[in-house]
Amino acid sequence: MRQFLLRRFVTMIFTVFIISILAFGIIQLPPGDYVDQLITRMVSQGGQSPDANTVQKLKELYGLDDPMPIQYLKWIGKIILRGEFGYSFTYREDAIKIISERLPATFLLSLSSFMFVWIVSLPIGIYSAVKKYSLGDYIISGIGFIGLAVPSFLLALVCLYISYKYFGVAAIGLYSKEFANAPWNWARMVDLLQHVWIPMVVIGVGGTAGLIRTLRANLLDELNKPYVDTARAKGLSEARLLWKYPVRHALNPFVSTLGWMLPGLISGEVIVAIVLNLPTSGPVLYNALGQQDMYVAAGFLLLLSTLTVIGTFVSDVLLALLDPRIRLQ
Amino acid sequence: MFKRKPADSPRTETEDLRFEVASQLQLTWWKFRKHKLAMFSAVIVILLYLTAAFGEFIAPYGGITTNSKFVHAPPQTLHLFSEDGFGLHVYGYTMERDPRTLERIWTVDSSAKIPVGLFVRGEPYKMWGLIPGDLHLIGPKNPGDPFFLLGTDRIGRDVFSRIVHSARISLTVGLVGIALTFILGILIGGISGLVGGRLDDAIQRLIEILISIPTLPFWLALAAMVPITWSSLQTYFMISIILTLLSWMGLARVVRSKFLALRNEDFVLAAKLDGCSNWRLITSHMLPSFMSHIIASVTLSIPGMIIGETALSFLGLGLRPPIVSWGVMLQDAQRISAIANYPWLLTPAAAIFITVLSMNFLGDGLRDAADPYQS
Numbered sequence: 033m034r035q036f037l038l039r040r041f042v043t044m045i046f047t048v049f050i051i052s053i054l055a056f057g058i059i060q061l062p063p064g065d066y067v068d069q070l071i072t073r074m075v076s077q078g079g080q081s082p083d084a085n086t087v088q089k090l091k092e093l094y095g096l097d098d099p100m101p102i103q104y105l106k107w108i109g110k111i112i113l114r115g116e117f118g119y120s121f122t123y124r125e126d127a128i129k130i131i132s133e134r135l136p137a138t139f140l141l142s143l144s145s146f147m148f149v150w151i152v153s154l155p156i157g158i159y160s161a162v163k164k165y166s167l168g169d170y171i172i173s174g175i176g177f178i179g180l181a182v183p184s185f186l187l188a189l190v191c192l193y194i195s196y197k198y199f200g201v202a203a204i205g206l207y208s209k210e211f212a213n214a215p216w217n218w219a220r221m222v223d224l225l226q227h228v229w230i231p232m233v234v235i236g237v238g239g240t241a242g243l244i245r246t247l248r249a250n251l252l253d254e255l256n257k258p259y260v261d262t263a264r265a266k267g268l269s270e271a272r273l274l275w276k277y278p279v280r281h282a283l284n285p286f287v288s289t290l291g292w293m294l295p296g297l298i299s300g301e302v303i304v305a306i307v308l309n310l311p312t313s314g315p316v317l318y319n320a321l322g323q324q325d326m327y328v329a330a331g332f333l334l335l336l337s338t339l340t341v342i343g344t345f346v347s348d349v350l351l352a353l354l355d356p357r358i359r360l361q
Numbered sequence: 362m363f364k365r366k367p368a369d370s371p372r373t374e375t376e377d378l379r380f381e382v383a384s385q386l387q388l389t390w391w392k393f394r395k396h397k398l399a400m401f402s403a404v405i406v407i408l409l410y411l412t413a414a415f416g417e418f419i420a421p422y423g424g425i426t427t428n429s430k431f432v433h434a435p436p437q438t439l440h441l442f443s444e445d446g447f448g449l450h451v452y453g454y455t456m457e458r459d460p461r462t463l464e465r466i467w468t469v470d471s472s473a474k475i476p477v478g479l480f481v482r483g484e485p486y487k488m489w490g491l492i493p494g495d496l497h498l499i500g501p502k503n504p505g506d507p508f509f510l511l512g513t514d515r516i517g518r519d520v521f522s523r524i525v526h527s528a529r530i531s532l533t534v535g536l537v538g539i540a541l542t543f544i545l546g547i548l549i550g551g552i553s554g555l556v557g558g559r560l561d562d563a564i565q566r567l568i569e570i571l572i573s574i575p576t577l578p579f580w581l582a583l584a585a586m587v588p589i590t591w592s593s594l595q596t597y598f599m600i601s602i603i604l605t606l607l608s609w610m611g612l613a614r615v616v617r618s619k620f621l622a623l624r625n626e627d628f629v630l631a632a633k634l635d636g637c638s639n640w641r642l643i644t645s646h647m648l649p650s651f652m653s654h655i656i657a658s659v660t661l662s663i664p665g666m667i668i669g670e671t672a673l674s675f676l677g678l679g680l681r682p683p684i685v686s687w688g689v690m691l692q693d694a695q696r697i698s699a700i701a702n703y704p705w706l707l708t709p710a711a712a713i714f715i716t717v718l719s720m721n722f723l724g725d726g727l728r729d730a731a732d733p734y735q736s
Contacts, residue, residue: 299577
């Protein structure tokens with residue numbers, strides 16, 4: 033087990049390392065850098081272009097003149113050693129401050145979507161498998177197909193329309209106006225809970241549909257196995273039999289979903305947040321990319337990916353705990 | 362291997378013989394045909410691509426034709442019967458001004474009847490930019506009359522026509538992307554499965570890493586890096602490439618596992634003993650035997666690409682006007698005020714929904730049919 037953990041941990045670190053190179057590389061792709069952009073903006077607003085000396089000083093100040101590998105090493109070094117993600121040119125603040133304001137909300141929202149997915153798909157998946165080819169099963173399969181086919185941001189748009197049309201309030205943001213900047217208290221918490229379920233459901237629908245299908249297929253395989261007949265012949269009640277054996281078997285891939293579902297959930301979270309204007313990473317990442325605020329964008333890319341990589345790691349460990357065959361591989 | 366036949370096949374003796382001598386393609390087709398939903402979806406998909414191909418003829422107006430008079434006109438319903446007899450028609454509009462904003466508000470007026478015909482002459486166009494014509498599948502009989510089945514947008518463009526014209530871009534972005542995925546997937550998966558060893562390990566690790574990346578943030582980042590100065594065509598291909606970069610991994614895994622499984626099959630050994638060159642072995646013995654699997658998994662990944670393009674364009678990072686795609690159209694529906702007052706701007710979403718759903722069903726059917734020897 034220890035060896036397994038160690039191996040997985042090393043893989044995880046390596047993955048994050050590759051991702052950090054990718055993230056930094058992508059941000060560096062466009063021609064020109066922040067200072068160039070700043071000058072263009074100043075000129076277009078009627079200002080004068082600063083002289084070459086000032087430009088040089090600015091570039092030195094921001095460290096934009098070094099060759100790319102050096103810039104990368106400086107960047108990653110600061111992150112590892114001091115937890116600094118660089119400077120945000122547009123917000124004129126440390127990037128880490130902007131990121132740390134938004135990332136926890138993304139994390140919580142993804143996590144609650146994930147919980148939603150599990151809580152909803154477990155009973156429905158079991159029902160669907162036990163009563164296969166019943167009316168309920170067909171309805172669930174039908175809804176499931178639709179759930180898989182509708183991209184989350186379209187669902188968000190439709191939710192916006194419905195909430196506005198029938199309830200008179202647009203389902204935007206995570207708080208009502210009066211609570212947006214209020215300190216934490218009970219009322220704000222309630223307000224948050226009233227708002228959070230729409231994005232939570234919207235982000236989770238695709239994953240729920242997929243998971244129900246997986247669980248149903250797995251459980252159907254298990255239900256036909258001889259040990260189920262044996263248990264039934266021995267007089268075990270149907271409910272106990274179900275929960276004690278086949279469901280436990282079918283749950284194995286359920287745990288591994290944590291790994292493959294997270295990238296999708298994070299992706300969904302980012303775009304749904306942009307549509308619904310949630311105070312999470314999505315909108316800020318979007319703006320940072322548009323304005324070439326490279327340190328903020330790179331930081332988000334790195335941390336969002338790290339989040340999913342850690343999720344995969346956790347799911348692997350859980351799976352190994354559940355199933356000895358995996359850790360002995 | 363050849364003795365097995367589809368479990369659900371009829372079991373008469375002549376039928377048995379037919380299955381024994383049928384080619385794999387034929388067996389696949391027989392199995393696919395039984396999948397009603399997939400067959401139906403296949404028809405829908407074909408219709409969608411026909412729409413994309415003959416958009417100029419099907420749409421009553423051009424994709425960027427504006428009608429400055431009718432701004433945000435609501436959808437008209439097509440009627441077949443009226444008091445004075447039988448005939449396709451829609452109702453015209455009456456205009457009011459909003460007392461506060463002085464905006465024009467159009468409402469459908471059931472007293473004004475506008476006759477509608479099939480195969481009518483209307484706005485001239487050039488089919489595929491080459492063949493001139495002015496025949497439209499459907500349109501108003503008097504070319505000047507308003508005819509907006511799904512309403513108009515903020516500068517008076519017919520939403521229905523734009524959806525039809527968008528199909529060409531939205532449906533082909535997936536195809537271009539899939540062609541690239543196909544090449545990358547077979548190449549990398551093939552190398553990984555055939556060469557094996559360290560290289561295989563390295564490629565598998567790379568795939569694991571790429572799969573654990575949340576695609577959308579990276580798509581956004583890459584798309585944001587496409588210079589605005591690029592031409593529409595360049596952007597179009599760049600977006601396809603971006604969509605491919607993070608989606609070839611699934612196919613590569615399928616190809617690798619198939620090559621690994623086939624290496625020990627008898628027919629491969631037989632071909633080797635017959636002195637086949639490696640290239641011939643791969644291209645005419647191994648690849649054809651799992652081509653159907655590849656086609657199925659490729660079909661299943663087209664919807665993801667269509668959604669990807671739509672999402673990027675919707676956010677303004679993908680394709681840009683004057684190109685029309687469903688995502689570009691949905692940009693208009695980004696503001697809550699637009700959705701609230703002009704909900705018909707959301708109709709491109711229905712087009713996306715139908716496309717994605719039917720392609721999913723088609724892919725599922727193909728996947729089931731891909732292995733005709735299994736029940």
